[in-house]
Amino acid sequence: AAVNRKGVELESYAIEGISVGGHETCVIVPELKCVFDIGRCPSRAIQQKFLFITHAHLDHIGGLPMYVASRGLYNLEPPKIFVPPSIKEDVEKLLEIHRTMGQVELNVELIPLAVGETYELRNDIVVRPFATHHVIPSQGYVIYSVRKKLQKQYAHLKGKQIEKIKKSGVEITDTILSPEIAFTGDTTSEYMLDPRNADALRAKVLITEATFLDESFSTEHAQALGHTHISQIIENAKWIRSKTVLLTHFSSRYHVEEIREAVLKLQSKVSAKVIPLTEGFRSRYS
């Protein structure tokens, strides 16, 4: 039987899903109602109302119409689907064809969100795309928690005084954004060197791909296919500030044992806890 775990508990987030290179990638964070890429639309994804698409390869976007249809089938709120702006029109056409062919509604809010933009998911959570580098247009996403913090100059005042100043319309708090979860999708390791991606690398949980793990693949090969070799993560480990790194999207040729061996190598080089998402991978002994 496949040696795998149904979801992992990372920095107080239960993270579930499956990510087998070229086959299907869908990572789910139920607590935030978030799904990163939709693979073949595993049933757990249907309950979540925010879907973030990193790029339009079928192993990441194939299940999108099914996700929308299934939420409709269960009378769930139409989902919000975030996409790189360059593919918004094609995704709309994709849905339109299924509406015509299947004579079904497919209610959805399709939101093109570009790198540099911010979108409020809840009053205490926002999302921002960040730049990644794949063979077709792609982007990652960082989910931030939002909290208000009293500005220093008011810290010494009493509750009532603060209330009074507040009512007078003076802004007395600063808005603090803390990166909670970053999801890269498919990308070369270059994203790690881009200073504008610092938040992704200091998110509590960094979910990043590591398609290639062993010497039979060169970093040039990984680069040419728009992917990351684990040795490149090791090489850039010094930029990682995250508490936990969840590795995903291993090539389907690997067994769970090989994945674990490779992860140990990375673990020895980073302070972050390194966890592989092994759902869907077989043991060498099964």
Place this chain on the structure above:
Amino acid sequence: AAVNRKGVELESYAIEGISVGGHETCVIVPELKCVFDIGRCPSRAIQQKFLFITHAHLDHIGGLPMYVASRGLYNLEPPKIFVPPSIKEDVEKLLEIHRTMGQVELNVELIPLAVGETYELRNDIVVRPFATHHVIPSQGYVIYSVRKKLQKQYAHLKGKQIEKIKKSGVEITDTILSPEIAFTGDTTSEYMLDPRNADALRAKVLITEATFLDESFSTEHAQALGHTHISQIIENAKWIRSKTVLLTHFSSRYHVEEIREAVLKLQSKVSAKVIPLTEGFRSRYS
């Protein structure tokens, strides 16, 4: 754990797949390299090169782009996908969008096949659609084995004599088509009363839907949704000549125990062996 069986052996055909009403339907006959509807494209479907689409609802067609892409990923022969003629153009558009978005080839032979037409899959197998009745355009498919049978008037002759006549160009055999497997897809039970569908009802294995199983659903309700209530199969049982009936597409509200109880009722009314495809259904006790 879900009480289910990974595939059933019926009349010398190992039949696998999953069919949960509204969720996903994909029934696979590896021996014939055939897949009936593609649901979410379960991995076993990828190996088969003939895909028969009964209608364009997402729980039956959703995985089609993924199926084509996955065969390409494994360098398998481009598949032959048979569709009702009315949706051929839309399916072509669907693939075209994924080609553009994902910048991938997606090689496939898309074959519109109408009721009344015959297509040769192999020199000893042909397929013919048959008329079904769903809420959108739909059709079922019968797979026939083909064998040549010496015409009676030559039965008494010796091998050499037969060879001689044959070489002279005289047609000495009859082509015998025997219905092996019939697959309805979604439909009301009216298909059972159509004399042109006789072959479907005498196929060795009839794979038919039975979305509704109990009294909480009326036959009118089933009819309105374009589905079949098991009581209607019981009512028309006399038309069934098949050796085995594989029931599929039960509504997702049913547990395995309810499915089995309903199947027993049908079993008592037909000579055919009645088997439910329970993959994906839970036991009341899990």
